[in-house]
Amino acid sequence: MLKHERYRLILSTLEEKNSVEVSELAKSLDVTEMTIRRDLKALEDEGLLVxxxxxxxxxxxxxxxxxxxxxxxxxxxxxxxxxxKLCAELIEDNDTIFISSGTTNDFIFDYLQAKNLNIITTSLTVFNRAKDFPNTEVILTGGRYRKKSGTFVGYFTNKLLSEIKVKKAFIGTNGVSGRKITTANEEEGHGHQIILDNAVERYILADSTKFGTEAFFTFYDVKNITAIITDENINPHTEDYYKEIVKILK
Structure with a gap:
C-alpha cells in the first residue's frame, strides 16, 4: 500500500473513531507498527493529528x-x-444560480463570461456587482440586513429561498472540519441549508486555510455537496481524505 493511501486511511479512521492504536492500524493496513509510527509522526508534523x-x-x-x-x-x-475564477468557469449561458455572501464570491464577476443569467443572492455586495452585469436578471432576497457579513437573513429571506429552485448554488464557508461545513451565524446557515437543498449542483467555496477550522454553526454535510472549490495550497493529505467523499476542484 502506498504511503499517501495509508495517510488517507489513517485520517479517515480518526474521523470516524477520534482515536486509534498503533497496533490496530498496523493490522488493518497490513504493515509494521514501525511504519505506522513513522506515518503518525509525519501526519502530526503537518498538523493533521495528535x-x-x-x-x-x-x-x-x-x-x-x-x-x-x-x-x-x-x-x-x-x-x-x-x-x-473556477466558479465563473462553471457558470453557463442561461443558468439560474445562487451566490451567497462572502469575500470570495465578490470576485466571481471579475471572471464571469456567461450570458442570460438569472442570479439570486442574499448579499448586498453581490447584488451591487450583478445588477449592472449585461443580459442578467437579479433577485435580492431582502429580509433583515446583517451588517457584519453584508447579507440578508431571517424569516422573509428564508421564505423566498424555500420557494425557488436553482441550477447551481455557490456558498462560502467559515470552516470545513471533517464532514462539517460551518458558518459563524446560525441564521445565515439556515438560509444556506434551504438553498442548497433546492439546488441541482451544490458548490462550497473554501480556500485552503478553511480546512481543519470550525465556526459556530454546522449547516451542511460534505457528502451532500457536488464539489468543494479550493486553491492549490490545500494540504495533499487533506485533499486525499476529502476526494474519497466529494469532488475537489482547485
Whole structure:
C-alpha cells in the first residue's frame, strides 16, 4: 500500500473513531507498527493529528470567530480570486444560480463570461456587482440586513429561498472540519441549508486555510455537496481524505 493511501486511511479512521492504536492500524493496513509510527509522526508534523501513547487522536478543529467583512476582504486575496475564477468557469449561458455572501464570491464577476443569467443572492455586495452585469436578471432576497457579513437573513429571506429552485448554488464557508461545513451565524446557515437543498449542483467555496477550522454553526454535510472549490495550497493529505467523499476542484 502506498504511503499517501495509508495517510488517507489513517485520517479517515480518526474521523470516524477520534482515536486509534498503533497496533490496530498496523493490522488493518497490513504493515509494521514501525511504519505506522513513522506515518503518525509525519501526519502530526503537518498538523493533521495528535500522537498519544500507543497511538493517535483526532486533532481538534481550530475554532474561529467571525471577522468584519471589510477585514476579510484583505485576507488571502490571491486564493479567493483563484476560487472565484473556477466558479465563473462553471457558470453557463442561461443558468439560474445562487451566490451567497462572502469575500470570495465578490470576485466571481471579475471572471464571469456567461450570458442570460438569472442570479439570486442574499448579499448586498453581490447584488451591487450583478445588477449592472449585461443580459442578467437579479433577485435580492431582502429580509433583515446583517451588517457584519453584508447579507440578508431571517424569516422573509428564508421564505423566498424555500420557494425557488436553482441550477447551481455557490456558498462560502467559515470552516470545513471533517464532514462539517460551518458558518459563524446560525441564521445565515439556515438560509444556506434551504438553498442548497433546492439546488441541482451544490458548490462550497473554501480556500485552503478553511480546512481543519470550525465556526459556530454546522449547516451542511460534505457528502451532500457536488464539489468543494479550493486553491492549490490545500494540504495533499487533506485533499486525499476529502476526494474519497466529494469532488475537489482547485
Amino acid at each position: 500522537r498519544v501513547h500507543g497511538g493517535a487522536k483526532k486533532k481538534d478543529a481550530d475554532y474561529i470567530t467571525e471577522l468584519p467583512y471589510t477585514q476579510k476582504q484583505t485576507i488571502n486575496v490571491d486564493k479567493k480570486k483563484h476560487i472565484a
